[in-house]
C-alpha cells in the first residue's frame with residue numbers, strides 16, 4: 001500500500017515537472033527570433049527549419065531592391081554584389097517590417113557567405129535595428145566557406161549584444177536532410 005502511494009506521488013510529481021518544463025520551454029522559445037537574409041533560398045530553408053524546431057518567430061531581411069541573377073554574379077566585377085563587396089560603406093536598404101524587437105532576447109541571424117564575409121545587408125540590419133542586450137546566434141549557408149572572422153566582424157557592429165558563432169550549413173543540402181541537420185545543431189546549444 002505504502003509503495004503504491006509512493007508510486008502515485010512520484011508519478012504526479014514527475015508529471016507536474018514535465019508540464020512545468022514544457023511550459024518553460026514554450027515561454028523561452030517565444031522570446032526567440034530567427035532573422036535571415038537569403039538571396040537564392042538556401043539560407044531561408046535553414047531559417048525556417050530553425051524557427052519550426054524552436055517554435056520561434058521568423059522574419060526575412062528583404063532588400064528594398066531584390067537581387068536579380070545578374071546582381072549575384074560573383075565572377076563579374078561590375079555586378080551589384082561585387083560592387084557592394086568592394087565598397088565597405090555599402091549598406092543595401094531593407095524593406096522595413098513592423099516587429100517589436102523588445103519581445104525577443106535571442107536572435108538567430110542567418111545569411112549566405114559571400115566572399116568569406118556576411119553580405120553588406122547584414123551590416124545594414126545591425127546598424128538599423130536595436131539588438132542591445134540580446135544574444136545573436138549566427139548561422140549561414142555557403143558553398144564550403146566557414147565563418148572565418150565573421151563573428152568578430154559582426155560583434156563590432158553590435159557592441160551591446162553578445163554575438164555567438166553558430167553553424168555554417170552547406171548550401172547544397174537535400175531539402176529532406178535540413179530538419180535533421182538543424183535539430184542536431186540546436187540540441188548542442190540548448
Ligand SMILES: Cc1cc2nc3c(=O)[nH]c(=O)nc-3n(C[C@H](O)[C@H](O)[C@H](O)COP(=O)(O)O)c2cc1C
Nearest residue numbers: 038039040041042043112115116142143144145171
Ligand atoms: C556573390 C556571392 C558570393 C559567394 N561567395 C562565397 C564564398 O566566399 N564562399 C562560399 O563557400 N560560397 C560562396 N557563395 C555561395 C553561397 O554562399 C551559397 O550558395 C549560399 O548557400 C547561398 O545562400 P542563399 O540561397 O540563402 O542566398 C557565394 C555566392 C554568391 C552569390
